[in-house]
Structure formats: structure tokens, C-alpha cells
Amino acid sequence: MGSPITTWDSVEAYFTGFGGATTMIVFLLAVAVTAGAIYLGHRHEEEAYSKLKEK
Amino acid sequence: MEEQIAELTAKIAELEASSGWATTIAVESFYWWCTGLMVIIHAGFLAYEMGASRKKNVLASGIKNILAFAFIIPTFFFIGWWIYLAFPGGLVPDFEAGAGGVPWSAAMGPNLADNATGIFWAAFALFAATTASIFSGAVIERIRLSAFLILAITLGSVVWILAASWAWHGDGWLLTQFGWHDFGAAGCVHMVAGFFALGVLINLGPRIGKYNADGSANDLSPHNLPLAVLGLMLIIVGFFGFLGGCIIYNGTDQWTTIFGNPATLSAIAFNTLMCFAGGIIAAWVLTRDPFWMMSGALAGIFGAAPGLDLYYPPLAFLLGIGGATAAVFGARFIEKVLRVDDAVGAVAVHGIAGLFGVVAFGLFASGYPNIGDAPDTSLIGQLVGAAAMFAVGFLPGYLLSLLLKVLGVLRIPESAEVIGMDIAKVPVSAYPEGTEAAMPA
Numbered sequence: 056m057g058s059p060i061t062t063w064d065s066v067e068a069y070f071t072g073f074g075g076a077t078t079m080i081v082f083l084l085a086v087a088v089t090a091g092a093i094y095l096g097h098r099h100e101e102e103a104y105s106k107l108k109e110k
Numbered sequence: 111m112e113e114q115i116a117e118l119t120a121k122i123a124e125l126e127a128s129s130g131w132a133t134t135i136a137v138e139s140f141y142w143w144c145t146g147l148m149v150i151i152h153a154g155f156l157a158y159e160m161g162a163s164r165k166k167n168v169l170a171s172g173i174k175n176i177l178a179f180a181f182i183i184p185t186f187f188f189i190g191w192w193i194y195l196a197f198p199g200g201l202v203p204d205f206e207a208g209a210g211g212v213p214w215s216a217a218m219g220p221n222l223a224d225n226a227t228g229i230f231w232a233a234f235a236l237f238a239a240t241t242a243s244i245f246s247g248a249v250i251e252r253i254r255l256s257a258f259l260i261l262a263i264t265l266g267s268v269v270w271i272l273a274a275s276w277a278w279h280g281d282g283w284l285l286t287q288f289g290w291h292d293f294g295a296a297g298c299v300h301m302v303a304g305f306f307a308l309g310v311l312i313n314l315g316p317r318i319g320k321y322n323a324d325g326s327a328n329d330l331s332p333h334n335l336p337l338a339v340l341g342l343m344l345i346i347v348g349f350f351g352f353l354g355g356c357i358i359y360n361g362t363d364q365w366t367t368i369f370g371n372p373a374t375l376s377a378i379a380f381n382t383l384m385c386f387a388g389g390i391i392a393a394w395v396l397t398r399d400p401f402w403m404m405s406g407a408l409a410g411i412f413g414a415a416p417g418l419d420l421y422y423p424p425l426a427f428l429l430g431i432g433g434a435t436a437a438v439f440g441a442r443f444i445e446k447v448l449r450v451d452d453a454v455g456a457v458a459v460h461g462i463a464g465l466f467g468v469v470a471f472g473l474f475a476s477g478y479p480n481i482g483d484a485p486d487t488s489l490i491g492q493l494v495g496a497a498a499m500f501a502v503g504f505l506p507g508y509l510l511s512l513l514l515k516v517l518g519v520l521r522i523p524e525s526a527e528v529i530g531m532d533i534a535k536v537p538v539s540a541y542p543e544g545t546e547a548a549m550p551a
Contacts (some may be wrong), residue, residue: 066222067216067221067222067223067224068216068217068219068220068221068223068224069220069221069222070219070220070221073216073219078214079214082188082213082214085184085188086188089181089184089185089188092181093181093256093259093260094256096177096255096256096259097254097256097519099535100254100255100256100522100535103526103534103535104522104523104525104526104534104535107523107525107526107529107534108523108525
């Protein structure tokens with residue numbers, strides 16, 4: 056990660072990690088976290104509804 | 111003399127440079143504020159969905175609505191913008207055209223050479239979230255949150271944007287081959303979201319208590335109708351941002367539509383207000399119900415949305431009446447004949463009124479020239495587009511929800527539905543002690 060530029064002269068894309076492998080790693084991490092959150096939501100529902108059945 | 115000319119030339123060059131920069135800033139600023147206004151749509155959807163819920167589900171409905179917004183934004187970044195750029199030709203992606211939309215490309219982040227991509231992506235992400243919110247209201251009080259999120263992401267970050275690539279893109283096949291015109295996205299946003307919701311509702315089934323054994327329907331009253339009505343008015347406020355996002359401002363001497371024809375914001379102002387008013391009046395005459403009056407306002411806008419840039423304002427007013435009338439009778443048909451429980455009338459207000467608007471454009475605004483080689487606007491073009499929008503909305507909604515139903519993860523258990531989702535799974539309560547007893551369950 057970090058800065059992909061050393062000067063602001065003639066700069067185009069300048070977001071953290073641009074042009075390096077870390078961009079893809081962060082992207083994949085973001086996808087995984089998004090999918091993981093849905094899974095956690097599903098698990099929370101399963102637990103909540105199971106508890107309800109037990110009552 | 112030569113010195114003076116050189117000085118003058120330098121001054122002109124300086125002025126031109128500063129004017130170009132001012133234009134860039136103005137373009138960015140315009141879409142920035144349109145996007146900000148569109149967030150109000152979601153404040154409205156949140157209020158209206160919670161108000162339309164019964165007391166026992168109010169927070170669960172709010173959570174679902176907020177999460178639809180939250181999950182659409184990253185997923186639209188991950189895949190949505192690429193779909194929009196890559197699929198204007200149909201179902202086969204154009205990888206070259208889509209290259210600027212892959213999430214690791216130079217355009218998809220801070221870039222001093224690109225003042226456009228982020229701001230257009232943001233506006234489209236808000237359109238995407240709008241489609242998910244439209245769907246969200248229809249399925250309240252019995253859908254599993256995780257199933258809803260999968261369906262909402264599919265709608266907002268895949269399905270609608272595929273439809274937008276076909277029907278709301280300068281190279282979209284509906285424009286280039288059929289002369290399709292739909293200024294305000296009645297097709298790719300409203301028809302697609304409305305009929306996607308219908309496909310899901312068929313598999314989801316009605317709420318417990320909605321229908322009697324003889325098939326007659328019961329009214330499952332909203333727990334807070336004033337909140338729902340206010341929410342609908344907020345959606346209308348946000349729609350001015352939505353419609354601002356439908357017009358292209360590229361710093362030239364005139365606005366254009368997304369289809370390339372010249373347009374003015376004045377035209378949109380005339381016609382949006384006229385069809386909005388027509389929708390309210392029609393729904394008032396037909397129902398006397400404030401919830402439906404404001405839903406009629408939305409349906410009125412969708413009834414005229416495809417031609418907001420072209421219509422004579424009194425025609426927009428009449429089409430607003432037509433859109434709202436189609437929505438009111440459509441909702442009755444869906445509830446009483448199809449026996450589909452759409453809690454907020456989303457299928458009728460968005461799907462049927464959107465369909466009315468798309469077809470009405472073909473009836474009342476055929477023959478307008480398109481830019482380049484695209485054919486003129488026509489009824490046939492609108493009918494082909496309407497069929498495509500129905501199919502691209504309904505089929506994914508029906509098939510994916512059928513799969514989730516078969517897997518047993520589409521609907522909450524009966525015990526949770528009876529006791530209410532707030533008690534079943536939300537760690538806080540909506541109302542303080544002492545106020546709940548005064549409200550309907």
C-alpha cells in the first residue's frame with residue numbers, strides 16, 4: 056500500500072497502492088468481508104429463530 | 111502592436127483555461143448535489159417502510175431497509191459499474207468497453223485526470239440502492255434478512271444495471287436498434303424493480319393473516335400511517351435529485367439526455383411537477399387514502415417519466431393521472447385476483463405505472479429523431495423495451511427466490527412471524543414502555 060506517487064506533477068491515478076498487487080488484495084478482502092457479513096447475518100437469524108422454537 | 115497581440119492571446123488562453131476548469135467543477139458539483147438529494151429518497155423509503163410495518167416488525171423492517179442501502183454500495187463498486195459499461199450490446203460482455211469499470215482500474219478511485227467516473231458511479235449507485243429499496247418495501251414482515259440481502263444485491267448491483275446498460279446508455283441496443291426513449295428510467299429502474307419484486311412475492315407468499323380461507327383479503331394496517339405518508343413525500347423530494355441525475359451536463363452549450371438528444375432542466379421542471387400533481391389528484395379521487403395519494407404522486411411521475419424531456423405539460427399531467435390510475439387498479443388486481451401480498455403496492459406503483467409510462471411514450475411521443483443512426487422513437491421500440499424490462503426484472507427475481515425457497519432460507523419461521531421479528535431477533539425495542547399498548551399490533 057502507501058503512496059504510488061513521489062510528486063504531484065502530471066499525476067493521474069494516485070489512490071493508495073495503485074499499480075501494485077496490494078490493490079487486488081484489498082479488493083478481495085473487501086469482497087470477502089461483504090460476503091462474510093451476510094453469512095454472519097444468516098447465522099444470527101438461525102440462532103434467533105432456533106431460540107424461539109425452544110421457548 | 112505585436113506585443114499587445116501576444117499579451118491579448120495569453121490572456122485569452124488564460125481565460126479559456128479557467129473557464130474549462132470552472133466547467134469541470136460545475137459538472138462535478140451538479141452530480142454531487144444530485145447524489146446528495148437522492149439520499150433523501152432512502153430517508154423516505156426508511157420512514158415509509160417502517161411506518162407501513164406493523165408494530166411488531168418496525169425495527170426489523172428498518173434494519174432491512176438500511177442494510178439494502180449499505181450492501182448495494184460496495185457490491186455496485188465490485189461489479190455494477192463494469193456491467194453498465196460492458197453490456198450495452200446485450201448479454202455478451204464487451205471487455206474493452208468495460209475495462210474502465212473493473213474495480214482496480216485507474217478510473218475507479220482518486221484520479222486527477224478523471225473528474226467524471228466517481229461522480230457518475232455515485233449517482234448510479236444511488237439509483238441501484240433505489241431499486242433495492244423499492245423491492246424492500248414489498249416483502250416486509252416475512253422475508254429472511256440474509257435472503258433479502260442476496261436478492262437485493264442481485265437486483266441493485268446486477269439486474270437493474272444490466273437493464274440500464276441496455277436501456278439507459280448511449281450505445282444500448284434498445285436505443286441503437288429500436289429508438290427506445292426513457293428519460294426518467296421508468297423501465298430500467300421502476301419496471302425492473304417492480305417486476306423483480308413480483309417474482310419474489312410469488313415464491314415468498316403472503317403474510318400470515320393476509321388472506322382468509324375463501325380467498326378474500328384482510329387489511330394488515332400500517333402501525334404508523336403518518337410516518338409512511340411523510341416517507342413517501344421525502345421520496346418525492348429525493349426524486350428531484352434522481353431526475354437531475356438523469357440529464358447529462360458535460361459543459362457544452364446545452365444539456366442532453368442519456369440518449370444524446372438535447373434537453374433542458376426547464377422541460378423537466380414543467381413536466382415533473384405536472385405529472386406529480388396529476389398522480390395525487392387521481393389517487394385522491396379513486397381512494398381518498400393519503401397513503402395512496404402519495405403513492406399516486408410517485409406513480410404519476412413514473413407514468414410520464416420516459417418523456418419528461420419532451421411532453422407538453424398538460425399531457426404530462428394527464429399521464430400522471432394515468433400512471434396513478436394504473437397503479438391503484440393494478441394494486442387491487444394484484445391483491446384480489448392474483449392474491450399476491452405486496453405490503454406497500456410496490457409492484458403496482460413501480461412496475462405497472464412504469465410499464466404504463468413506457469408504453470404511453472410510444473403512443474404520444476413517436477417520431478422524435480434520435481442522434482446518429484438510431485431510429486426515431488416509436489411505439490414498437492417502446493413495446494420491445496417494455497418486454498425486455500419486464501423479463502430482465504421478473505425472471506431473475508422469480509428464479510433466484512425459487513432457489514432460496516427450495517433451500518428453505520427464503521422465509522422466516524411461522525413462530526417468528528406470529529410473535530414479530532423485532533422480538534425474535536432485534537436487541538432493542540422501537541417504543542418506550544407505556545406507549546405500545548395504545549398502538550395496533
